Amino acid sequence: MANGIRDRVAIVGMGCSRFGERWSDNAEDLMLEALSEALTDAGIERNKIEAAWLGVCLEENNVGKTAGPLAQGLRLPYIAVTRVENACATGTEALRGAVYAVASGAYDIALALGVEKLKDTGYGGLPVRTRGVVADLWLPNASAPGAFAQLASAYQAKYGVSYDDLKQAMAHVSVKSHDNAALNPKAHLRNKITIDDVLKAPTVAEPLGLYDCSGVSDGAACAIVTTPEIARELGKRDIVTVKSLQLAVSNGEEAQFSNWDGASVRTAEVAAAKAYREAGIADPREALDLIEVHDCFSITELVLMENLGLSDPGRAPFDILEGRYDRNGKIPCQVDGGLKCFGHPIGASGLRMVYEVYQQILGRAGERQLPKADIGLTQNLGGHPHQNVCAISIIGRLGA
Amino acid sequence: MNTNNGANIGAATDRGILAVGAYLPRLRLDRKSVAAGHRWMAPGLRGLAQGVRSMANWDEDAITMAVEAGRRALAAAQAPAPEMLTLASTTLPFADRLNAAVVASALSLPKALAASDCGGSLRAGSSALIRALQGSGGQQLLIASERRIPRPASTAELMVGDGAAALLVGEGEPIARLLGSASLTADFVDHFRESGRDGDYGWEERWVRDEGLSKLVPPVVKQALQAAGVDANRIDHFVMPEKLRKVGPMVAKKVGVRPETIVDPLFDRCGDTGAAHPLLMLARTLAKAGPGQTILVVQFGSGCDALVLETTDRATGSDTEPAWLDEGQVETNYLKYLSFTGQIELEWGMRAEMDNKTALSAAWRAEETVHGFSGGRCGECGTVQFPASRICVNPDCGAVDTQQPYRLADEPAKIRSFTCDWLSYKPCPPFMFGHVEFANAARVLMEFADCDPADLAVGVPLDMVFRIKEVDPMRGFRRYFWKAKPQLKAGE
Numbered sequence: 053m054a055n056g057i058r059d060r061v062a063i064v065g066m067g068c069s070r071f072g073e074r075w076s077d078n079a080e081d082l083m084l085e086a087l088s089e090a091l092t093d094a095g096i097e098r099n100k101i102e103a104a105w106l107g108v109c110l111e112e113n114n115v116g117k118t119a120g121p122l123a124q125g126l127r128l129p130y131i132a133v134t135r136v137e138n139a140c141a142t143g144t145e146a147l148r149g150a151v152y153a154v155a156s157g158a159y160d161i162a163l164a165l166g167v168e169k170l171k172d173t174g175y176g177g178l179p180v181r182t183r184g185v186v187a188d189l190w191l192p193n194a195s196a197p198g199a200f201a202q203l204a205s206a207y208q209a210k211y212g213v214s215y216d217d218l219k220q221a222m223a224h225v226s227v228k229s230h231d232n233a234a235l236n237p238k239a240h241l242r243n244k245i246t247i248d249d250v251l252k253a254p255t256v257a258e259p260l261g262l263y264d265c266s267g268v269s270d271g272a273a274c275a276i277v278t279t280p281e282i283a284r285e286l287g288k289r290d291i292v293t294v295k296s297l298q299l300a301v302s303n304g305e306e307a308q309f310s311n312w313d314g315a316s317v318r319t320a321e322v323a324a325a326k327a328y329r330e331a332g333i334a335d336p337r338e339a340l341d342l343i344e345v346h347d348c349f350s351i352t353e354l355v356l357m358e359n360l361g362l363s364d365p366g367r368a369p370f371d372i373l374e375g376r377y378d379r380n381g382k383i384p385c386q387v388d389g390g391l392k393c394f395g396h397p398i399g400a401s402g403l404r405m406v407y408e409v410y411q412q413i414l415g416r417a418g419e420r421q422l423p424k425a426d427i428g429l430t431q432n433l434g435g436h437p438h439q440n441v442c443a444i445s446i447i448g449r450l451g452a
Numbered sequence: 453m454n455t456n457n458g459a460n461i462g463a464a465t466d467r468g469i470l471a472v473g474a475y476l477p478r479l480r481l482d483r484k485s486v487a488a489g490h491r492w493m494a495p496g497l498r499g500l501a502q503g504v505r506s507m508a509n510w511d512e513d514a515i516t517m518a519v520e521a522g523r524r525a526l527a528a529a530q531a532p533a534p535e536m537l538t539l540a541s542t543t544l545p546f547a548d549r550l551n552a553a554v555v556a557s558a559l560s561l562p563k564a565l566a567a568s569d570c571g572g573s574l575r576a577g578s579s580a581l582i583r584a585l586q587g588s589g590g591q592q593l594l595i596a597s598e599r600r601i602p603r604p605a606s607t608a609e610l611m612v613g614d615g616a617a618a619l620l621v622g623e624g625e626p627i628a629r630l631l632g633s634a635s636l637t638a639d640f641v642d643h644f645r646e647s648g649r650d651g652d653y654g655w656e657e658r659w660v661r662d663e664g665l666s667k668l669v670p671p672v673v674k675q676a677l678q679a680a681g682v683d684a685n686r687i688d689h690f691v692m693p694e695k696l697r698k699v700g701p702m703v704a705k706k707v708g709v710r711p712e713t714i715v716d717p718l719f720d721r722c723g724d725t726g727a728a729h730p731l732l733m734l735a736r737t738l739a740k741a742g743p744g745q746t747i748l749v750v751q752f753g754s755g756c757d758a759l760v761l762e763t764t765d766r767a768t769g770s771d772t773e774p775a776w777l778d779e780g781q782v783e784t785n786y787l788k789y790l791s792f793t794g795q796i797e798l799e800w801g802m803r804a805e806m807d808n809k810t811a812l813s814a815a816w817r818a819e820e821t822v823h824g825f826s827g828g829r830c831g832e833c834g835t836v837q838f839p840a841s842r843i844c845v846n847p848d849c850g851a852v853d854t855q856q857p858y859r860l861a862d863e864p865a866k867i868r869s870f871t872c873d874w875l876s877y878k879p880c881p882p883f884m885f886g887h888v889e890f891a892n893a894a895r896v897l898m899e900f901a902d903c904d905p906a907d908l909a910v911g912v913p914l915d916m917v918f919r920i921k922e923v924d925p926m927r928g929f930r931r932y933f934w935k936a937k938p939q940l941k942a943g944e
Contacts, residue, residue, distance in 0.1 A: 173802070177875055180806045189815060189822045190839070190933050192885040192899045193806070193922070198873030202886055206869035209910035257873040258882070258905065308837045309845045310893035314869045438887065438897060 056330040059293045059450060061151045062283035063275050065094025068407045071271035071395030072240040073171050079115045080125035082272035083167050086400075087126055090163075094276045095286055101276070102159040103132040107146030107166035109139060109398035109434075110179060114169045122165060139434025140348065141299070142166060143273065143402025144443035148297050150277050160282055165274035166404075168397035177256075177268055178398075197257035197265055199436035200349040204259050206314030207355060211366035219259060221369035222350035223250035226263045226392055228378055229347065233389025235420040240269045240395030264350040269395025273403035275410075280450055292413050295331035295427065295446040298323040307438040317352075319442035320359035320431060327429070328361070331446040336361050340383055341425045342412055344405035346433035347390040356431060357385075379420070387412070387420050402443060405430035409447045426452040467585065468626025468764070470531050472735040473524025473618040475517050476722050478902045480504035480780040481789055483610050489786045490605040497610060504782055505723030506613035508599045509902060510792045510879040511919040514541045515551050516932065517616035518597035519558040519918040523862075524776070525593065525618035526559065534593040534620065537567040538584065540576035540727050541597050544569055545930060547647065554932060555595065557823035558918045560859055574693075574753030576727040577617075581734075581749075582759055584621040585630035591622035598726035601793045603651035613723025617731035627738055627766045628747065630759060632680030636672045637755040640664050642695075650793075657696055665699050665752055670706040672756040673748065677707070680746075680760035684708035687760075688745040689737045691715045693729040695752050709748060721777055727753075734761075736777060742769040779940075792879065803877040808924040810931055820857065825916060825934045827894055828855030836860070836894040861934055864891040865914045872905040888914060888936045901935035913939045 067089030069082045077085075091098060106122035108115045115121050119133035138145040143166035150162035173179045178196050208218055227247055233239035245263060253261035283291050300323035306312040324336070333339040345360070347353035354372060357363040362383055363371045371377070377385035388394050388408040391401060409428035411417045417425075427448035434441040487501035508517065518539055526534075537559075539552035552567040570576050577596030584592045597616035602608035642664050643654035654660070677684055687709045692700050694717035704711050715737055717724070725732050730751040737747055747761040783789065790796040820826040821839045828840025833849035836858050844851045870886030877883075884900040886908070900908065901917050914936040921933040 175802045180803050180877075188922075189810075189818050189931065190896075190921075192883070192897060193876060194883075194885055194897070195873050195875040197875055198871050198883060198885065201871035201873070202869035205871065205886070205910055209869075254874075255872075256875050257871045260871075304841070304845050305847060307897060308895050309835065309847075310889065310895060311847075314887055 057151060057155055057297050058295050058331055059280065060155045061277050061294045062280045062288070062450065063292045063294065063410055063447070064278050064283045064286055064288055065090040065096070065276035066274065066407045066410050067093065068238060068273040068404055069271050070238045071269040071397060071404070074270035075171065077270065079121055079167050079169050082270060083122065083125050083165060086165065086272040086274045090274050090276050096161065096276070098126065099129055100161050101128065101131065101163045102161050103150070103153050104128060104163040104165065105146040105149035106133060106135045107137070107142040107164070107399040107402070108135060109137055109142045109168060110170070113179065114172045115167060138441045138443070140346065140398050141402060141432040141434035141441045141443040142399045143404065144430065144432040144445055145299070145402070147275055147403060147406060147445065148299065148443070150275065151294050151297060154277050154279060161276065161278045163274060163276055164403060165272065166399035166402065167272035168399040169270050170268045170397055171270050194436065195257060196436070197260045197349060200352050201257040201260045203315060203355050203437050204351045207351070210313050210315040213366070213369055215259065217369055219251060220247070221354060221372045222264055223247045224372050225347065225350040225353050226250050229386050229390045229392035232379055232387050232420060233393030236388050236394060239389040239393050240267045241389070241393040260349055260351065266348050266391035267393060267395040269397050271395055271397035271400045271404070273400040273407050275403055275406060290414055291450040292410055292447060293450045295448045296327040296444065298327040298330065298444045299441065301441045302435070302439045304439070312438070314438070316355055317359045317433065317437055317440065317442060319440055320356055320433070323442045323444045324360045327444040327446055333446070336429070337383065339427060340429050342384045342387055342409060342422055342428040343431070344386060344388065344390065344408055344428065345431040347386055347392050348396065348433070352433070353385065353390070360429070360431060384422055387417070387422060402430065402432035405432060406445055406447055413447065413449055466626060467588070467621070467623050468629035469619050469621055469738065470591070470624050470626050471525045471529035471620040472738050473521045473526070473528060474616070474732050474735040474774065474776045475520035475524065476506045476615045476776055476780065477508045477512055477517065478779060478781050479507040479509055479783045480722070481507040482782050482784045485784040485786045486610055486789070494605045497605065497607065500607060500610040503720035504780070505610065506615050506725070506780070507783055507789060508614040508792070511901065511935070512599065512614070513545050513920060514543050514597040514599050514616070515545060515554050516918050516920060517599065517614065518555045518595040518618070521597065521616035521618035522555060522559050522593060522595050525620045529620045531591055531620060531622065531624055533562050533591070534622070535565065535590040536592040537561060537565055538570060538580045538592065538594045539568070539597065540570050540580045540594065542571050542574065542576060542645070542727050543599050544571060554823065557819055558932065560824045560826070571727070572754070574727050575751050575755065575757050578730045578749060578751035578757035578759065579635065581619065581731065582633045582635065582757060584619070589623070591620060594619045594621060596728035596731045598728045600726055601650040601795070604790065604795060606651065608652055611724050613725050615722055615725035615728055615732055617728050617735045619731060619735070625766055626764055628761045628763045631682060631746070631762050632676050632678070633757070633759045634672045634675035634679060635755065635757050636668060638668060639754060640668060661696050661699060665695060666702060666706070669703050669750060669752055669756050673703065673707045673750055673758045676748070676758035676760050682746055682760050685710055686746055687713055687748045689713055689715050689741060689747040691730060691733045691737055691747060692750040693717055693724050693733065694719060703750065736774060738763070738767065739774040740769045740771070741767050743767045800877055803875070806877065807926070808922045809927065810924060810929055815931070822933050824859055825861040826857045827860050829858035830854050831856060836890065836892040838894050838896045860890060860894060860896070861916045865889060865916070865936060867908060867910055867912045867914060867938070868895070869910065870900070870908045872908070884908060899935045901937045903938045903940070907938045907940060915939060
């Protein structure tokens with residue numbers, strides 16, 4: 053029986069570029085911005101990194117294929133660099149690679165870095181996906197909002213929630229993230245909005261309006277990981293460790309078999325259950341001090357509250373409206389603004405979530421610092437509700 | 453002139469029309485709206501600006517309409533699968549790629565099939581029908597389908613319509629038999645269309661009427677009547693598409709057919725569906741005719757075809773119009789019609805730039821999946837899944853290589869979830885799609901067709917329709933797949 057990853061690997065340095073429309077910066081600029089912060093934080097030199105994982109989802113968006121962009125951009129000295137891609141969960145995938153490499157004993161210090169230049173498409177929103185081969189012959193060429201909007205219609209039908217109640221709860225999700233991002237200098241969208249703004253915004257994919265959709269941004273984020281022992285040798289006193297890393301990937305059941313309700317993210321349920329077990333968490337509602345989830349769309353965040361076991365089935369809209377996931381609520385969610393407002397440079401997003409949990413645990417979150425932050429969960433989702441990859445990490449203080 | 457005594461060939465056997473099917477697109481273009489757009493330069497079109505004509509949706513063409521008509525004929529037939537398929541049209545999308553082969557695979561006809569496209573003139577359908585009825589042995593499915601794109605502001609733009617009709621012909625218990633026929637071939641060019649072009653070029657209507665219709669049609673009709681051994685005044689239904697107005701009565705008078713037998717050319721319902729129209733009108737006539745009635749079918753175009761048919765005891769006519777004629781939704785947006793027919797280029801934004809190149813090798817591998825909507829049914833647990841796969845999707849089964857082909861096109865289904873997506877590029881936004889759940893529990897994420905956002909709700913029952921999935925303008929290719937059409941109340 054495997055022991056899992058709990059407390060075997062420490063995060064000793066993290067960095068995150070400012071997210072946004074970085075018109076004048078290329079991928080190299082963003083990567084260096086994130087790495088410089090992480091190296092300073094870790095207190096190590098660049099040449100101490102023994103292996104690296106690069107997360108890029110859309111390499112055709114001015115980043116490039118293979119691990120080359122990272123090795124060349126940061127002039128890494130002929131070390132092992134691997135590029136990973138798992139749709140919007142790419143960032144967490146890069147972290148998994150680095151963390152497992154250290155846990156295996158193969159390397160002492162490893163880097164996980166995610167980057168994306170999404171603003172080089174010429175229009176707003178995520179790029180049109182690249183073509184596969186066979187699935188294009190029958191699958192609808194769905195946009196991301198269109199695919200996630202499916203959750204809303206199925207959710208309403210399953211729980212008998214009215215359209216207006218659901219829209220109100222979804223609007224609350226977005227307003228909260230804008231409020232939180234206003235306190236975050238690295239966030240892309242820092243303006244405050246009102247419920248009315250959300251409800252009156254143009255429709256993107258019914259029932260999702262403009263403000264139900266996350267920002268599309270350029271950015272990079274990274275983590276330097278090592279063993280807790282080496283972390284101590286580096287002079288770290290507050291040691292932040294990885295409690296759990298779980299990944300669940302759809303096998304076609306949701307899309308093709310009749311046992312999925314269409315109103316939930318099955319992979320999140322599976323990955324969360326495994327993650328809580330790996331981290332030794334009996335009751336996530338009590339244990340988690342903050343969460344960063346994949347709020348690509350407001351409805352996604354809403355259903356995830358149930359799939360992560362934090363709201364009872366059918367209750368998420370009401371828990372949200374009661375402020376349970378607000379900054380001052382029971383389980384603060386997206387205190388950095390989330391994908392919605394911090395932004396969503398795909399390959400960086402999973403690492404950006406971990407970055408926020410890490411900063412909160414170390415008490416460095418500035419204006420948005422939570423009073424208590426010992427353990428937090430990040431959840432990163434790639435693909436569409438019916439067919440996706442879901443990555444969950446639990447990050448906490450060593451011993452917490 | 454070639455005449456044939458059908459009785460000699462057909463009477464001894466029970467060869468005839470075994471079943472009919474017809475299809476009109478849901479959209480009905482309002483002629484007033486068309487004429488209004490042209491009033492500044494062609495005020496005379498006002499005279500034709502009454503009623504509606506059928507209008508193919510953006511994802512319909514002669515192939516997809518043929519499939520729908522063919523499905524209806526086959527569903528009505530309860531006969532063995534056809535051994536021959538003929539697709540008649542002057543507007544088939546491919547000049548070299550057997551259009552009938554697409555139709556055959558969408559209908560899941562056996563691969564051992566003789567299939568051909570025929571075109572060349574508006575007689576493509578009527579000539580093919582004569583050949584089918586004269587032929588011997590085997591079931592033949594004849595489908596005529598047409599989607600013409602006349603030039604804007606031409607009278608044809610108002611006169612034509614889009615549609616398809618299918619007739620299953622063969623031995624069995626027919627609803628109608630051929631008594632006799634006649635054909636004339638003449639290079640009388642009342643109109644023409646160069647290969648690869650849209651829009652006809654035509655000559656003065658008075659000349660067409662006086663030198664063409666008036667002189668060429670009556671002798672052929674008389675020959676057909678003679679071959680059939682039927683007096684003109686015994687004809688109960690005179691089916692002749694209205695090439696020019698008032699030509700029907702003129703021909704009827706010249707040959708001695710009673711004017712009250714002239715069948716409504718459906719100008720107000722759908723317009724002239726070209727090569728499909730004689731068959732479409734015949735399909736409607738057969739749906740309404742009782743036993744022992746004679747039907748005269750005439751079609752003009754590079755000559756003339758005339759057929760005399762007689763209904764059998766299986767013809768149990770009904771006074772009510774067939775459902776395919778009643779359905780429809782009026783479309784008053786002429787710009788939408790122009791866009792659907794490729795006659796104006798709108799700014800669709802960068803999302804429309806996606807390269808739609810098709811891997812032809814992959815398309816062939818998936819032919820039955822895509823055209824036949826063929827999934828797999830697990831022999832172990834019975835789970836139906838789409839597409840068929842090596843390993844059963846049922847987590848409690850997981851059997852390997854147990855799936856048999858299972859066609860989903862005719863299975864009941866309903867909406868599980870949906871959206872109206874304004875972001876994705878579609879020629880008719882919003883892009884409506886969602887999870888479709890079949891009664892057999894199979895599940896497919898599908899596009900919705902022929903509906904408005906208000907028609908979508910969880911649980912709405914669906915019918916499957918064969919449509920254009922994507923067009924590749926760079927290479928002139930188009931791909932087809934099935935879409936889910938919400939069941940609407942009649943008249944909606």
